[in-house]
Amino acid sequence: MAQLPPQRQKSLVRLMERLGFSDHAQIRWDLLDLALTHPSISPDRNYEQLEFIGDAVVRLAASEVLYAQYPDEPVGEFAAIRSILVSDRTLAEFAESYNFQKFLLYHGHYENAGLISLLADAFEATLGALFLSTNDLSLVHPWLDEPLKAKAAEIKRDPARQNYKDALQVWTQSEHHTLPTYRVKKNLQSKSEEDFFFAEVWLNETLLASGLGRSKKAAQQAAARQAYERAIAETPQPKH
Structure with missing residues (x-):
């Protein structure tokens, strides 16, 4: 050594x-x-x-x-x-x-x-x-x-390939012909660097989901993931 x-x-x-x-x-x-x-x-x-x-x-x-x-x-x-x-x-x-x-x-x-x-x-x-x-x-x-x-x-x-912002954007364009928007701020209640930022994702005037992350980008991805997974779960699946 x-x-x-x-x-x-x-x-x-x-x-x-x-x-x-x-x-x-x-x-x-x-x-x-x-x-x-x-x-x-x-x-x-x-x-x-x-x-x-x-x-x-x-x-x-x-x-x-x-x-x-x-x-x-x-x-x-x-x-x-x-x-x-x-x-x-x-x-x-x-x-x-x-x-x-x-x-x-x-x-x-x-x-x-x-x-x-x-x-x-x-x-x-x-x-x-x-x-x-x-x-x-x-x-x-x-x-x-x-x-x-x-x-x-x-x-x-993972159908979103772990990029939920892109996946959500594709879904909103397909289903609603518009793009989601994000609102991010520091999480003042945070006790850990894991949830230092708080993000909300909106579709027009509708709040789709929120998420926490150690960076603005991570918080946006967390919010997008919640919104995307809810959207996919609520979308009727084609019958085989």
């Missing part, structure tokens, strides 16, 4: 154990430490270059998973699903599931600037570090394939 402070070494080992690794022989600890160091801690020694590598790694890993899981899907479908799999939102979800935030060195005020982006960047950088440790995906596939498969299956079951 590279010469890192003992506490940092123990922390990185715990992260690898969370990912399922008991054999650490191939892991480049210096790169892993770098992957979990935000530029706010060190402007010259941080995860930015590894993030660049990791962006390509996650796209390749997702492509291989999709090709193996859905061999008969058209390329366009592959591209649509992969775009969601490698989005900041999905990567941040993966990072949260392994509690990446606990192992990331950064100044706390960056959470307010965008925790999703922070976690997604660190996640990609970690993939870059693991790839460069072996120059292949042998340290990536064993733990990342299952989350990718589960998320891909979830996306395929």
